[in-house]
Amino acid sequence: MIRVLFVCLGNICRSPMAEAKMRDLVAQENLSDKIEVDSAATSTNHIGEPPHHGTQEKLREYGISTTGMEARQLKKGDFEQFEYIVGMDDSNIGNINKMLGNPDSPKIFRFLDLTDHKKDVPDPYYTGDFQETYDLVEEGCQALLQKIKQEHML
Structure with missing residues (x-):
């Protein structure tokens, strides 16, 4: 199973949006039995809450x-469990690296670096x-799915 983890500050806006959109794309391509998607927060602000109403x-x-989605915090074990750890912005990337012990790994990257935008995903909470x-x-998820399909020959 190929595992993808989207990470943002509170895990109520951007990362659950990416999780849900990626799951939808994966299902459309009949790859749900090969790709698993989750999301997490770098903070503890909204743990246990559903995604933001927006x-x-x-x-x-x-x-x-x-349905069934709720915020959780990133944990050290996530580094071993996920092949792709995708931060929504530079601040998230810094926090992910700090929380996971600065692994300096290519599996950790900023989401929109996979697109022509090469920028942070703005936080709609603000x-x-x-x-x-x-x-x-949507654009980032499509790019990530293409990357996964190429890297894993799906």
Whole structure:
């Protein structure tokens, strides 16, 4: 099983949006038996909470479910369990490396570095723009799925 972990600050906006969108794309490609997707936070601010209502509403517009999703914090064991650990911004990458013991690993990377944007995914918790975040997440998920398919010959 190929495991992907999306990480942001609170695990209520960006990373659960990416988790849900990636699961949807994986299911559309009939790869759910090969690719598993999860998300986590670098902070403890929202542990146990469902995705932000703005994230839920935006995903619902596209027919994507967030049922059963709740925020959790990144843990050291995640480094061994996941092949891809994807941070939503530079700050998240720094926190991920710190929390996982600075592994300096190619499995940890900034999400939009897979696209032409090469920038942070804006946090809609602060910007209020869930559509912009969704559009970037969709593009990033498509790029990540292509990367996984190429690297694992799927």
